[in-house]
Amino acid sequence: MAIPAHYDALSTLELALLELKEERNWAAYEALRKRDREEVFKAAVQLLRSSSARERALGADLLVQATGYDEEARLERGARSADVLLAALPTEQDASVLRAMGHTLGYIADARAVPALRALKDHLDSRVRLGVASGLSQHQDPVALQTLIELSRDGHASVREEAISALSLKDEDAVDSPELREAFLDRLSDEVTDIRTDSLIGLARRKDPRVREPLRRELERRPVAIEAIEAARYLEDVSFLPLLLAVREAARPMDDAFEGAIDFAIECLGGRAP
Template identity: 35%
Template sequence: MSTLEEMKRDGRSTAELIAASLAQIDDEDGKRASCNPLAVLEARGTREVFDAAIALSGARDSKSRRLGVTILGQLGSPARTFPEECCDALLKIIHREQDREVLIATVFAFGHLGNRRCEGALIGLRNHSDDDVRHGVAFSLSGATSDAAVGALLELMDDPYERARDWAATSIGQTVSIDGPEIRDALLRRVNDADVFVRAEALHGLARRCQSASKIDPRSAFKIDPHLS
């Protein structure tokens, strides 16, 4: 029996799963085992779970709101259920939320949902003062190809926070359909980045473009400052 099948056969009620999820929400291991109540809720993906997530997202306490937006971001995973309604709900939440942890969870939820209607809200947060919010913006804009989204990702490639730079470089680097001198110059700047993961993503992005009729001399594209090795 697959993990997904095990989760769908879980006999706990929605209320029981929510109570268990609230008790575990501060766990930092990030594992989604078959017994994980949050993973079960997301896999179940029913209207009942959606309604419960909406109720949680409007709760007084921030932990409940954080759980609500997390569920909305991955409801029905891997086959998403109510994606447009989830997007509508998250768009309302992101404009009103003041709690740091809930805001970060909402930004990442957009990335998991993958609905491009969220791009405007995310772009508006690209210069947010919180490092993890900007990291979430870079993550959630992954795969975006609109001029505004690409412009935001190019800005985030120069962000002072390495995880924001890493995801921006990943997003730009993997989307080979986005190309041109500005894109390649941005990737070249990150080849000598202080962070090894950012350097790797920049190199991968350039290599992909070199494989598709690149105009960059690979010998110059991959010259890394030895002091940063």
């Protein structure tokens, strides 16, 4: 996409406001991504002081770009961005801004955010609770894990999904407990497919035998979710091989991602894809 030449004359703050004002202005978005991180940081700080909730939310979002998109940059610049957000968090009242702050704090993964986000876990607005779940997703300390477990039972599906997804991705050798497994078990009957299948993955990674029957039921559904295939691979139970072969046959034609996932699962269980 061509970036208009006159965008070069705009300040980083002006570019950000243009992108916000004209939603789907991809040229402004791309131009903003090319700006110096320090300039973006200063613009984000200024936006976070705005009287407009939309502008404050944009400021929180921009701190991701100001921090950088690789691990080294996050380690070098993340603390500064976290400082700004944690200073603004206690007085912020708008749910959309709090959600954006939580999301960015989740990307930065600064440990200081854990108690600040924990304090918001019972907020009346589900957008804030969603931000809390997102903000704690990268942490493995007991407070963060307990909060995610509590949010996995939230009344709003998007919050449950964010929390369960974060928990299912935790390394099974580093993070395991009866409470965590019970949280996964509780969600195996959830009406939302992604929540059920992420819970299957969480239990399968920990080789919990209680996952076998729910996993069989999920593999008998049509269409089969790719996460259920991944759960069968993690469980490493060869009795699932015939079922996986049957799923593969019934799923024709299939997209490349599904085919790759089921072929890999079949091979991991000692079989060979047709």
